[in-house]
Amino acid sequence: MTANRVRDFAAYIVISLFFAGACIWFAVHDLDVKWFSLAFETCLVFGCTIGMNRRMWRLQTFWLCLVVFMGVHLTIFVLALRQVQQWRAPIVSVIFVIETSAALLLCGAVTSREMRRRKGTHPPSRI
Secondary structure (H helix, E strand, O other): OOHHHHHHHHHHHHHHHHHHHHHHHHHHOOOOHHHHHHHHHHHHHHHHHHHHOHHHOOOHHHHHHHHHHHHHHHHHHHHHHHHOOOOOHHHHHHHHHHHHHHHHHHHHHHHHHHHHHHHHHOOOOOO
């Protein structure tokens, strides 16, 4: 096993322990399920977006775009969830698909010029 694979595996274990701890914390403190769904959906949206854009990880604009998107995401959801009594799983599923698509498109649009510029500065490989 390479060092990168060990590091990735360790990260997956830490993330899963965090999720398990969050589930236990929510259960012990008897918090409303809609807030747990916000936390879970946020992790899914941004986890998928980050995972699907591995080639952009070194771009500062990618991370800045995600921070701005997360701020908008959390603001809208907190305002909406304060008004809603019951939050259903199908709604979360539809919002997940829409939001993940939006995040992928936004990050792609914001970083595309920088990606093209970086691609042009390297000579083509001759493999």
